[in-house]
Amino acid sequence: DARVTQTPRHKVTEMGQEVTMRCQPILGHNTVFWYRQTMMQGLELLAYFRNRAPLDDSGMPKDRFSAEMPDATLATLKIQPSEPRDSAVYFCASAWRGGIKYNEQFFGPGTRLTVL
């Protein structure tokens, strides 16, 4: 049963602390997305990777957020320093993409982040 996994599922931290969220995409998928979900903004794309290279991170606050793919089985999203306004559910999604055609994105269960 192939699925995207994310850890941790829940994280409570204090303002100013570093937060690292991890994602394991579906084996064989070559694209990874990071989204942030809030009640006010809905689902916002933060970053997009294809073949481990970042193609678009324009939705991500550059001063405190960073996203990487150290290898094909791990994607990370870091926030340093964290702020209360970062409280949200962060989703990772993966897809196989051979070209520009749309392919279904498979979402992980999300990491619920609370910054106090």
Place this chain on the structure above:
Amino acid sequence: QQQVKQSPQSLIVQKGGISIINCAYENTAFDYFPWYQQFPGKGPALLIAIRPDVSEKKEGRFTISFNKSAKQFSLHIMDSQPGDSATYFCAASMGSGGYQKVTFGIGTKLQVIP
């Protein structure tokens, strides 16, 4: 600025009724329109999708109606069931910088009551 406008934000329907969720977009460069379903505590999952050269697509009890000239599309859930209670997101996708960029609507929380 919301590129995909979705309404209503919440919807209560009786079991057996029809649930209707509407979406509108401005950018004519969008070329694919998926709908995602999200249950509490889970990530969104693709439900059904349509391309703009088709006016309607039906899969079981779920139907997308697409009006290209009005730049509107909607999801109809026939014979709604309590198990359909979830949040539904419409989305629009277009090629951008070599990949398909997806923009989601704000979401509609559907509750189907027995």
